[in-house]
Amino acid sequence: MTEIIDVERGRKIVVEPLTRVEGHGKVTIHLDRDGQVAQARLHVVEFRGFERFVRGRPYWEAPVLVQRLCGICPVSHHLAAAKAIDRIVGVGPDDLTPAGAGMRRLMHHGQIFQSHALHFFYLAAPDLLFGVDAHPAKRNIVGLLAEHRDLALRGVAMRKLGQELIFATAGKRIHGISAVPGGIHKHLTAEERDVFLRGEGMPTPATAADWLCELIDLIADYHRANASWIDDFAAFPSNHLAMVGGGGALELYHGKLRAIGPDGRKLVDDFDTDDAFDHFGEHVEAWTWLKFPFLRALGVDAGWSRVGPLARLNVCDGIATPRAQAALERYRTFAGERVVQRSLFYHWARLIEMLHCAEVIDGLLRDPALLSGPLIASGARRRSGIGVLEAPRGTLLHHYVVGDDDLIERCNLIVSTTHNNEAMNRAVTAVARQQLAGVDVIEESMLNAIEVAVRAYDPCLSCATHAVGQMPLEVTLLDAAGRAIASRVRG
Amino acid sequence: MRRLLLAVGNPGRGDDGLGLAFAAAVEARIAGGALPDVDVAHAYQLDLDDALRLAGYDAVLLADAAVDASAPFELRQVEAATTVPWTTHGFGPAALVAVAQALHGRVPSVRLLALRGATFGLGAELSPTAQEALSAALAWLDGGGWV
Numbered sequence: 252m253t254e255i256i257d258v259e260r261g262r263k264i265v266v267e268p269l270t271r272v273e274g275h276g277k278v279t280i281h282l283d284r285d286g287q288v289a290q291a292r293l294h295v296v297e298f299r300g301f302e303r304f305v306r307g308r309p310y311w312e313a314p315v316l317v318q319r320l321c322g323i324c325p326v327s328h329h330l331a332a333a334k335a336i337d338r339i340v341g342v343g344p345d346d347l348t349p350a351g352a353g354m355r356r357l358m359h360h361g362q363i364f365q366s367h368a369l370h371f372f373y374l375a376a377p378d379l380l381f382g383v384d385a386h387p388a389k390r391n392i393v394g395l396l397a398e399h400r401d402l403a404l405r406g407v408a409m410r411k412l413g414q415e416l417i418f419a420t421a422g423k424r425i426h427g428i429s430a431v432p433g434g435i436h437k438h439l440t441a442e443e444r445d446v447f448l449r450g451e452g453m454p455t456p457a458t459a460a461d462w463l464c465e466l467i468d469l470i471a472d473y474h475r476a477n478a479s480w481i482d483d484f485a486a487f488p489s490n491h492l493a494m495v496g497g498g499g500a501l502e503l504y505h506g507k508l509r510a511i512g513p514d515g516r517k518l519v520d521d522f523d524t525d526d527a528f529d530h531f532g533e534h535v536e537a538w539t540w541l542k543f544p545f546l547r548a549l550g551v552d553a554g555w556s557r558v559g560p561l562a563r564l565n566v567c568d569g570i571a572t573p574r575a576q577a578a579l580e581r582y583r584t585f586a587g588e589r590v591v592q593r594s595l596f597y598h599w600a601r602l603i604e605m606l607h608c609a610e611v612i613d614g615l616l617r618d619p620a621l622l623s624g625p626l627i628a629s630g631a632r633r634r635s636g637i638g639v640l641e642a643p644r645g646t647l648l649h650h651y652v653v654g655d656d657d658l659i660e661r662c663n664l665i666v667s668t669t670h671n672n673e674a675m676n677r678a679v680t681a682v683a684r685q686q687l688a689g690v691d692v693i694e695e696s697m698l699n700a701i702e703v704a705v706r707a708y709d710p711c712l713s714c715a716t717h718a719v720g721q722m723p724l725e726v727t728l729l730d731a732a733g734r735a736i737a738s739r740v741r742g
Numbered sequence: 743m744r745r746l747l748l749a750v751g752n753p754g755r756g757d758d759g760l761g762l763a764f765a766a767a768v769e770a771r772i773a774g775g776a777l778p779d780v781d782v783a784h785a786y787q788l789d790l791d792d793a794l795r796l797a798g799y800d801a802v803l804l805a806d807a808a809v810d811a812s813a814p815f816e817l818r819q820v821e822a823a824t825t826v827p828w829t830t831h832g833f834g835p836a837a838l839v840a841v842a843q844a845l846h847g848r849v850p851s852v853r854l855l856a857l858r859g860a861t862f863g864l865g866a867e868l869s870p871t872a873q874e875a876l877s878a879a880l881a882w883l884d885g886g887g888w889v
Contacts, residue, residue, distance in 0.1 A: 373790070392790065393826050396844035404845065411791040452794065 334638030341630025351434030365413025372406025499568030558645025756866030757859030
């Protein structure tokens with residue numbers, strides 16, 4: 252079946268169902284009557300349907316089922332669902348046992364640490380160090396190992412640290428099962444703890460923190476040397492959304508939600524995560540499966556926000572761990588603006604978050620509360636539960652309504668990628684304007700630039716789950732009448 | 743001489759647990775004093791940082807279920823891949839060897855013990871085909887096949 256979609260000014264785009272397969276990104280670039288880029292659209296053509304899949308299932312299955320949303324950040328979905336189901340069994344965030352709370356935090360920070368390591372070392376670093384137009388055969392982790400051996404080795408070793416933390420806390424490195432309604436089903440053993448503190452087969456968290464401080468020095472130098480490219484690449488004003496903890500500090504597991512405008516002012520008062528779904532609406536467009544969340548108080552057009560590392564560092568008042576706080580101060584001084592709007596700063600922000608995670612992990616591993624004591628709390632059963640946390644790529648919201656028969660009646664998920672939907676479209680638009688200035692030919696360099704822009708935000712799109720330089724993309728250029736005048740396909 | 747058995751699979755998916763079942767049998771032999779030079783590791787699925795595990799070994803045996811192997815099992819020499827995906831969705835033995843080569847320079851001999859599986863249902867037991875593969879592979883091991 253061919254679907255015809257009306258767009259403004261009577262133009263039409265024909266979307267072939269063949270493109271609705273996982274693994275291909277589709278971009279259309281719309282020119283105005285003067286031949287300038289009016290808008291670019293990133294079409295996400297996969298459909299997951301998890302909100303329907305979990306209906307009718309017992310509520311305690313949700314934390315296990317929803318992990319299948321993602322092979323990179325299953326732990327984030329596992330824990331967001333567990334937080335929501337905690338509320339169903341009458342357990343609030345402050346009611347968790349010390350062992351339960353500590354183990355979940357350790358799992359969560361291990362997850363963000365490994366995901367950021369993958370994102371930076373396996374994806375971003377080859378782009379940054381070899382250039383976005385370097386040959387794909389070189390622009391990958393193996394190329395990095397050949398030419399920047401120490402950096403790559405550290406990246407692989409730090410990913411292993413994160414993965415092993417997940418294994419120790421969740422039982423498996425991918426699709427773990429340990430968070431249960433009201434808590435967790437295992438302690439950390441002293442033997443497991445000592446493996447991390449001795450750094451057996453991987454860096455200790457303290458060593459990782461040292462490495463990250465050195466790496467942050469390197470990326471600061473990189474930004475200094477490549478300022479004109481970074482400053483001009485996919486930079487645009489936006490709101491920013493993230494969780495904050497006490498004193499407005501960076502918080503990844505539980506706190507209040509804060510949204511700020513491009514000038515840094517709060518758009519609404521910080522709000523409890525239990526109220527989160529009152530604050531967000533979700534707009535849909537016919538040309539993509541990915542929804543567009545927005546703050547109801549501001550409406551669809553003005554209420555969208557960026558999320559993820561860049562947004563979290565823009566939103567927070569500081570970081571509670573000392574080395575990450577020092578890195579944040581330096582980052583802000585360098586950026587020269589309180590609200591950083593340049594997309595490529597995501598990577599620097601990601602490294603600062605890794606440093607913060609290493610510090611938090613070190614502290615949690617030394618906390619005896621994780622080794623013993625009650626694991627599960629209980630309370631009075633409720634019908635509805637909301638769980639929110641900061642996943643590696645941004646704010647993640649889960650909401651479940653459960654019937655008296657213990658079966659899930661309704662589920663709504665707002666995942667990190669959807670918050671960044673508008674931002675990714677704007678990033679692709681900015682890249683298209685830069686690349687197409689005065690020409691109407693789609694070069695390979697444009698595909699590379701689009702890939703780099705999307706990856707600043709997310710490696711998880713169906714179109715991004717491929718090796719660097721091999722992201723399957725289809726880019727089509729449409730004139731003001733909606734006629735395709737150029738197209739280039741890769742993959 | 744130090745050897746590593748790296749078993750891969752999901753025991754919750756029927757015959758996909760074949761590699762882990764083989765590893766459990768090897769661990770039982772090690773506990774009984776056999777195979778003193780063998781270490782055993784497990785992976786739900788291969789990932790890029792598993793390449794770190796290969797350092798220091800002279801020989802590595804990857805044990806995994808396979809739907810395309812001749813029954814009851816096949817032994818395959820694993821050569822380094824020329825392209826390496828970063829995603830766990832497509833990271834296989836050849837990619838593992840390529841990354842290990844880049845990481846360590848020297849790579850041990852890596853062979854894949856491809857155990858023929860037939861059914862991969864959720865929560866299923868090992869099928870008769872898988873049981874046959876497991877028995878045959880253990881007989882091969884006990885007969886000194888992995889040297």
